[in-house]
Amino acid sequence: MVLAFLPVLCAAFVSSCGVGVQPLMPTPVLYTESGHKPLDHLPPGERWKERRVYYVTNRSRQGGAQRISYGNGISPDLSVGTSLIGFGGPDMTWAHLNRVSAESERDDVVELSIAGIAEFGRIPANSTVSQAAGPEAAAFWLKELNESIDSSRDKDLLIYVHGAKVNFYNSCAFAAQLDHFLGRDMTSLAFAWPTHQNILSYVSGADVHRAYESAEALADLLELLGSRTDARRIHILSWSAGARVATRGIALLRERHPNESAASLRRRFRIGTAYFAAGDVPSHEFVAAAPAIDSLVERIIVTQTDHDSALESSSRIMRGGMRIGQQGNDLNEDEIAVLRSLKHLEVVDMSEGTEKRGFDIVGHRYWFDHPWASTDVLLSIGTDLSPRERGLVPGGLPMQWDLPPDYPERLRRLPPPTSFRRWNR
Template identity: 30%
Template sequence: MIRLLVCLATLLALTACQPPVRLMPAPAIFLNEHNLFAANANLDRSAEIQVFYATNRLAFGPSGAPAYTVFPGNDLHLGVATLDIGGGGRSWDWLYEQSTQASAERRPQLLVNSMDRKASVAVGSREDAPGEEALAFFRQIDQALAGSADPDLTIYVHGANTSVGRATAQAAQYRHFTGRNSVVLSFLWPSAENFMRFSHDVSKAGQTAPAFAQLVRMLAQHTRARHINVIAYSSGAMVASPGLAILGTPAEGYDPASVRLGEVYFPAPDADFRQFVSELQVYHGYPRRVTVTVNMHDSVLVLSRVHQRGSRAGRPDPTELSPEDAQWMVEASRRLDFDLLSARAADLPGMERRSHIFWYDHPWVSSDVLLKMLFHFAPEERGLQRNLTADDLEYWTFPEDYEARLDAVMDELVQAAAAQRGETSTQ
């Protein structure tokens, strides 16, 4: 018993050592006179924000205040997290200013106030019989969707060395910058929350793929989400990519199209490149679009390549692919719903050359993420520039006049929304 208490205390201490999540810089589309808050007819003008969560971490403690360990358990725990941006009961006017102005000042923290577990489902159990508590949880998601301008549900899958608090806060700030128009669920896999235990994360991420696939199938079966989107950051790709391959494999009584996959986005994916491409070939026809954003100077992925002895999908070495797989990638980039984006410091003013966090830290890239996820725009519709490698692989970059292109995209969205309101009012 004493040994167990010591272990639990150690786990909590590791979590406490995690640096705080601070509100990311405002995406460039929030610096435009038209921002996404204005599109939310039911905007909750509060510094408090909620996201749903699901985790296969081993849990202990009461359902209203559970503690989740760094070890995998036998259940998927489903719940609601409540967070506060800034702390101390900050006003909406203050938060709106923080969210719509470019500022080099210290950004406010996102603080987790509560993790309320609503239900638990055994990993490996039938998706069509989740139990009444889980069904009530799915109805709660439907209620959130009914009040949202975005009819899709987005699952955020965090990276390595990430605590429950950090992963939940990262999901919450993404929801915040959708103008709070999107319903977001944070998938909390059992990271060791310690950079020195990366091998633990690699092992547990791969083992979690079936639980992730089970969650997606349950959400598709028991919610009214139009699509289920996935953002899998860094080592989150080790969970989501094999999980999507499971979802893309037909089986007796199961049609992969039934899970209604929408946008799939891999920013700086820390997954074995060859395996990633192999898995992509299994599921590529089912999402609306799959996007991978790479930084060929990403310092985190340099270290991961040394540790894993193979290039990473977010910093790929094309020579590792077989001729057949390399040709498939060319075909996918040219004719299938697969997009490869290059995030280069030379194209992105102010970006640190070796950045691993560019997708939410740089206002241009975060704006591109939002346009993809919210509006299902293809790269050219989002203002990106098309390029070809010597091998005819298509990829996209941010052009010098990206801000002007972005303003034009936002103006078109505003005009389309105004026209729709006019049509609705005359009917």
Template identity: 30%
Template sequence: MKPVELRAAGSSADRATRGTTDRGLALLAAVVITTLLAACQSPVRLMPTPVSFRTGEIDPFKTAGPKSHSTDVPVVYVTNRGAIVETPEPIHTILPSERLRMGVAHVRIGDDTLDWETLHRLSTSDDRDERPIVKLDWLEPLVSLGPTDTVVNSPGAQAFFALVNKALAATDNNELVIYVHGSNNTMPRAAAQAAQLRHFTGRRIVVLAFVWPSAGSLLRYFTDVGNAKASVKPFARLVELLAEHTDASAIDVLAYSAGAQVVSPALALLGTSPRPGETRQQLRERLRLKHIYFAAADIDTRQFINELSKYVDIVTGVSNAANLNDSALRVAAIVHRASRIGRPDPTELDPEQSGFLLEASRSLGFDLIKVDPNAIPKLPPNSHAFWYEDPWVSSDLLGLLLLNAEPQRRGLTAQDAPQGTRYWAFPPDFDDRVMKLFSPALVPAPAQAPSESGAPAATSDQGRRAVPDSRM
């Protein structure tokens, strides 16, 4: 928001006054951001159980198999952080690099005293016990791929993608989810959040953490902004590598907060960089991008809308979950002097952008999801971390990723904004609605009668095609 000018420009005194004011505002903004988001510095704890799993009637882990019944939740990772040491235990910097470093992040929920039975109980009930800490134990690097290196000529890259494919083969739908963290982040924190996501999908989806070089400090927010920009091309390259070298039936992306500053422009880059002679449909089929979910996205509203127009036709759908009371994004809007799409101000859009937003929300697969603290029980009014801190919102996200359900099937209700844009809201009975969605999908069917050969008839759970790698 631009301050109102009350003085005539020109004099040195005026310039000095404005300089002092700007520095004061910047300092105030830094203090406010630190106060609002200080919780981000705390350890990652197991997120509240999604409301769809809280009664125990629906167990997402039923089909995971006994090898997944562990407090260890490894996830694959790719980072464009620079590195001082590559192996055996990498030491990363906060400097962006053109290299893609790939491997396995070994994450554990709780300490040595936590067993699977306790973790399972905590993950399928509304248990009030303190949530265990989710922490990165160690990184297992597999390859460092330079900007001109090819997978064909890199045994390490081939091993990495073979590992991903083996993990995909053990899932129900062969889909891969990329998690892109926000600012004020570290490698351990990003890996832990990615592991949480994998855990609450019932260990049934392969999750890859893209760890861009956040400085890990709220006071270095603008360093993160610059590093996010430097991570756009590496992320776009990663998507193309995954599309080319994995068997993923689809690639989903969850971008949280400033992760949107990486994902949105990268998707726009992919949307405007087809191969020679490639049609839009062929580009869509090659990349296999499915659900793109932005949670509390910290990116300029106008920039986001412009970029959305460049890729919305090559993905299955785009969701934007926004809390209009988000304190962190309120401060970000002041700092950037522009609203963020996670807390948008539609009046900033020009007529062309407004027209596109209207069309996108009604016919192009762009779902605006209103995360309203007045409608969602116990949601903190100023919540920025709602995708993992709120059981209703996390259930809605899992309904999308696990069941590929459109908003209405997930229990949301359609609403119209004054300018005609459609958005989706959480109704008072959302918890009952989402339970009905998950029940037939995840509650195991009764055992079938033996076949004529005497063996039980095959079920979808018995039809798994491969045993997952022990690291995944």
């Protein structure tokens, strides 16, 4: 039975978690409707095309000192460093990049590239916070990270956790694009866990196992960042299989400190938004971890759509039932009661209201490729606005929110996005 479905699943994932060169994502409707460009506010000294992304990876390192790369092997240690992501080719000017970053239709494809990688050091697995902060374990990286946070207009930190079937480059490129459309005001960090570049490794369970193993590393990272950085808040955006890493990683963080109050842990770890975009984590599994996650974060956002072929195939062929990124659920009454009891959960249903607005928001990359969906990602991470203030309307459940037909008009009422964090309540 599994073999019969493999072609279907492979076809579903071909267009979802690609490993090729990434083009600049479509411009979020936030900018096309407002007439503002995401980079207009940057001073002359910051107007260069490349963008630095910090990274943490438990991928095994390849290459020598002159050419650093990371392969598909899993390492017991965490490598930390920075990658420099280039936007466009050598002929692209800053003015051109700023212009196309606000266009709904582009004549040019802006490709992203890694212009350089600098590994600063390695942190041993299961090391204590004091060990990880020592001179032998990437202390200089922490110093650089803090300097970036302190010098940024927005003192928050964004961690991007990728999905299956991607490589190290992909994780850094996606983090850079999100950072780019957040106005380059925030420090971004790519958490690159070692998935393979083929879907069979995920379907077989090999990369699922790696996702849960990498959750330990993510929890280690959150411990380190909470104790050794100046970040005002730490946001976590996970996509697809990355939701398994984030779900287990955040819950594990709570489990490690059973005798400490949730209020104390929230002050220590300062986790802001935990955003699960098109999450490929079984709903039953997510619900089991949700109370622990809810106790640590300021808000949990789960996006759903009624037609995500990758999640449909995953839930049909692999174990666990429906995924949190699918519209609808297969939860029992007790599990639904758990969700209703959460204080910080927001479920954004991208498909509700399709008939009135005249189109659906579907696929596995909709949160990234659709200008309406990507706008809510930016507003959820870059501001403290409530769902209603972000332009959403209440849905059929207490925690559900929908995108209304007049969503672009609602966005026009927001202040100019010259600095996201100025929109705080």
